[in-house]
Amino acid sequence: MIGVALVFPYLFKMFVWLLRPVYRLLFGFSGEVATRNLNRNLSRTAMTSVILCLGIAMIVLMSSLNSAFIQTYEKIIYSSYGGNLDIEFHHIEKTDLEQLKKIEGVADAQTYPLQSVIWNLHGQKRKLPVYGVGEEWIDRFPLFAVSGKSHSELVSNLEKDELIMDQIAYDVWGGKIGESISLETLQGTRNFKVVAVVNSMKNSGYGAFMREDDFRDSFGLKYERNALVLKDENTTPLELRERVFNQFGGRIMEMFGPEDWVSVISVTYTGAFSIINFLVILSIMISGIGITNTLLINIMERVRELGMMRAVGVTRRQLIRMVLLEGFGIGLAATVTGCIFGILLIYITSTFLEVHSLTYQFGVSWTIILFIGLFGILISLISSFMPAFRAAKTRLSEVLRYE
Structure with missing residues (x-):
């Protein structure tokens, strides 16, 4: 200028x-x-x-x-939301996932565990949303954006006591890849090694991801409350929400889609x-x-x-x-x-x-x-x-x- x-x-x-x-x-x-x-x-x-x-x-x-x-x-x-609709239920019954898949316009559905974990950050206690992800479904329902390798490859390479951090949480932490963070688990305070940093819009980009089985061992969450839904090409986002709501009604606490975040x-x-x-x-x-x-x-x-x-x-x-x-x-x-x-x-x-x-x-x-x-x-x-x-x-x- x-x-x-x-x-x-x-x-x-x-x-x-x-x-x-x-x-x-x-x-x-x-x-x-x-x-x-x-x-x-x-x-x-x-x-x-x-x-x-x-x-x-x-x-x-x-x-x-x-x-x-x-x-x-x-x-x-759209590349990290995990599908066309993210539903938070009051609780999920064992048969809910199959019922969700049978709804007209639903191409696929998957439940996932989510827990707000106490994070010991520089001597202060904060909440960190941690997602349990499975390598068998993460490619169809990507909860984060990754480059250079597939989602399932990144998740399958995670060892016990290892996790992936979102970029915003990583910036708040201020550490480096390869270092560890302290989380409160069922076994007490444990250190988890940060092995990768990804971008996601889940929880405004603030969270962490670990393998689903390690998640359950660490935090003991038996009942999932969140489900991801993919729609078919002939169904609009509004039609999908109406049909899901008609099926589950008052048990739904929140439904949010990528277009909502875009708006x-x-x-x-x-x-x-x-x-x-x-x-x-x-x-x-x-x-x-x-x-x-x-x-x-x-x-x-x-x-x-x-x-x-x-x-x-x-x-x-x-x-x-x-x-x-x-x-x-x-x-x-x-x-x-x-x-x-x-x-x-x-x-x-x-x-x-x-x-x-x-x-x-x-x-x-x-x-x-x-x-x-x-x-x-x-x-x-x-x-x-x-x-x-x-x-x-x-x-x-x-x-x-x-x-």
Whole structure:
């Protein structure tokens, strides 16, 4: 951004050079004078334009980052939620799993154990959700995202007193892979070696995973309360929930699906980015005041020139057109450069996220670019109206009195 600000006067000068034949062809004398005036006091005009340019670039980037974060979390959620529906029962009977599989629209189902375990962290006691996972079903119902190997391979390699930590819990812990954490078990406080770190959206990404049989030996949970469900292609998430609820009714404490998490994440990030976008739009509107100020100063410096032009037959309409074309040129240069710079920022950001193993891919919404571009040009035109009418009100008698 500093680099763009430093080279912008040269970019602006080149842009005016490209704009001159277009203005001359479309607007004749008014266009010729407008492009000439844009090159006068180049540093002042360019700095006014670059403020608008940076504001447009930032709103292009922010509108893209909003969808980027949603895309990232959406992929993680769907790859680590364990299915299309996670049900928490008040209790699960022995026959419930078979009944769940027989419901219309259910492709497969699996129960799993979950326990909030007391975790001794740096002398303090905290709760850590621990999931018991089986290598025979974890590939069909992935509770975490893994790269480089299959879920079942990772789980099958777990030894007794070993577990996998979620990234957020791992960051809270502050240790390293290969070190141990202390958990309260049926046999008292035991150390469990952390052998891997994974990403998951279960419990907002805070938890740990161990083999199902080791889980039962350590925590003695006999009755499971959670079930994962996969739906078939012809069933919608809403239909699946209705049929499950009709079967089990009041025994269900909670049903949550990946689309619910996506909605929560979308609302959260969209709300946060709305505040940022509002501030950027406010800065763009303030830059419009800068355009007005620059044009007014230019008019005050050229008041005698404008009077002489009126004296030789230039009409008020032509003067208004000249100033409007100046403002339009400032805004057009800022808008075009800002959109190009914003697209470059999107590309840089997508490359950065790709390096850090996230999922955002480079992409440009031309509809958003079009609306932002029109908004920038509209701001510049609105900002030019007052200076234009100020120039048109120049009194010929007062000007000529001093010539």
